[in-house]
Amino acid sequence: MRTIFVFLCLLTLIIISSQSLFDIHDLDWSTSPTDNFFMFVNGRWINRTTIPSHESEWGGLFTVKYENTYKLKRILDDLIRHDKSEPPFANGSIEHKLRDFYSAGLDEQAIEDAGLEPIKETLIQIQNIQTYKGLVQFCLDWYTKMNSGLIFDFDVHADDRNSSINTVHWKQTGIQLPERDYYFRNDPISKDIRNHYTQYIDRLLTLSNEIIGTTTTLVDAEDIVSLEIQLAVSHRTPYELRDAESNSQTYHINELDQMMPNLNWHEVFSKLTIENRTTILAQSDYYLLLDKLLVRQPLNTWKNKIRFTILHELARFLTKDFVEAHFNMYDHLVYGQRTDKPRWTKLTEDIDRYLGDLLGQLYIARYFPYESKQRIMSLVENLIDVYQERIRKITWLNNSTKQQAIKKLRAINMKIAYPTMWKTYEDVVIDRSSYFHSLVSIFRHDYRKKMDDLRKPVDRNEWLVPAQIVNAFYYPPFNEIIFPAGILQEPFFSFFADDALNYGAIGYIIGHELTHSLDDQGRKYDEHGNLHHWWTTDDINEFHLRTEKLIQQYDEYRMLNTSISGRLTLGENMADLGGLEIAYQAFLRTDQAKENGLIDGFTPRERFFLSFARTWRVKLTNEKLLSSIRQDPHAPVHLRINGPLSNMMGFYETFNVIKGDGMFRNENERVLVW
Incomplete structure (x- = not known):
């Protein structure tokens, strides 16, 4: 009898749960399901729901993402609250790395106190560049340290035509608005975005001038926008980027040098420790144009652009002035978000992005x-x-x-x-006193992994997402x-x-x-x-x-x-x-x-x-x-x-x-x- 009773209780729970999982009171009977089914099912919810000020989209997938972020926050908060009476986390353990990274990211005062010191030497190096070849060398050095090429970008993954081997896929880059047509549309919204983008560039350059003892004007920002407009001409549209065949063209390194002598692809491969002699140039038009613009555009404009690009890419990790400038330009102006996300939300998303498999193991165990x-x-x-x-x-x-x-x-x-197998991040060193230095260690790990993958057969068991x-x-x-x-x-x-x-x-x-x-x-x-x-x-x-x-x-x-x-x-x-x-x-x-x-x-x-x-x-x-x-x-x-x-x-x-x-x-x- 007890077994039957337990079964009936479970069956009742399932029936009750099935009913509660869909609330029929959300249905909008003022709309016929045969006229607009989306509004029939969702109209009442849409009419009563306000998008939170810190979001640009809400409901469905995005609400679940937000709720999931809260689950991840609970895991991370528990690591910080780890009872001192319990044994401490072992150095290098999952819990130790996550706790220290989370703690470093929450320490906003330490980030403010550090200011631009973590990248001061980098900014000075940019100022000291004397030739376009020196500029290319700087960008390649930066790539090996930060997994970001500034004017270069590539992924390492399976060759589209031989999926058993990994190869290098070079991608278009060099512009910081969402896609090429933001630079060319002439409607009022697009013009306003470009105007604010110029001001955003000027703001980031101005914020970094003092530490390297230089000055810039709005004209310098306008020159950067002009340069990006020229680069955007070479970019493929979102529709063109979907085409698998046209975005998977293979070239030998000798062909690349003949096509683009100023870039010196042998040197590029050597500096990045790429041993392959063939590669996929997914969007060749960009690199063909880059090869020409490197020597045609003023070196000072290129140097300012490289400085701006670094500041832009790192803005979310720097002081509040940079964080606010980035938010106002993108999340607010381009995407309509009214206020910035709480610090913990962005930090949890960073951990999810950069140490995803560590956090994932704890998430699976709990939830x-x-x-x-x-x-x-x-x-x-x-x-x-x-x-x-x-x-x-x-x-x-x-x-x-x-x-x-x-x-x-x-x-x-x-x-x-x-x-079945989780990534370990064994070579990542987390500095609890410096969020930025911890990020640098993660970025270097990402680049090393990219190069390691290039030298190994394709691992079809690897998960590409957390x-x-x-x-x-x-x-x-x-x-x-x-x-x-x-x-x-x-x-x-x-x-x-x-x-x-x-x-x-x-x-x-x-x-x-x-x-x-x-x-x-x-x-x-x-x-x-x-x-x-x-x-x-x-x-x-x-x-x-x-x-x-x-x-x-x-x-x-x-x-x-x-x-x-x-x-x-x-x-x-x-x-x-x-x-x-x-x-x-x-x-x-x-x-x-x-x-x-x-x-x-x-x-x-x-x-x-x-x-x-x-x-x-x-x-x-x-x-x-x-x-x-x-x-x-x-x-x-x-x-x-x-x-x-x-x-x-x-x-x-x-x-x-x-x-x-x-x-x-x-x-x-x-x-x-x-």
């Missing part, structure tokens, strides 16, 4: 139940089975391409919750999906939720990432993660017929007097549509869907779609929204709900959508790819 990992693994398998079945039934792909697509799907590596991050990914060169523990929580997933809620939220997200394996860029990689042509010409043409319809659909949307780019957002729109279709079909196989019992007056199918629409319950400042429209490959949040639903027959049938409804699209306009 993540193992049972959740097992349930997610089962969900993923269910969705892969459905995806495979859908591919088999497609009529526009030839059989050989279908078989290759299924082979790729079955080869996807699943990284769920947390890694376990506590609230996000999910598909990574083409590894043909893998990554679902960190951070996203495996409400409202996306709950161990106690009914299948409708879980499949509508985390199921859709899983389907979204799986669909990326065959989106407009992911389809170019094979099951091993190698970039090459494995589709027939006819298959590609049929694929483009369908994706062009999706591009046209999103091109028709406008927000803030700005058009959404259907081409920029194509990959994510495909993943939203495909992920939702796959998750819904997988859900229909569950017992809950078959039994069709009501919860809170809603059928399982209705609850699936309600859960899906809640995933993007988000508000953004107008500034953040405008910035996202211009550069984010994701569509605005309400379009991530209404866009795919307007193409989906299952939604039409569930809510009886008919011609004349806002969610209705003519049948010949509806899109189905996967």
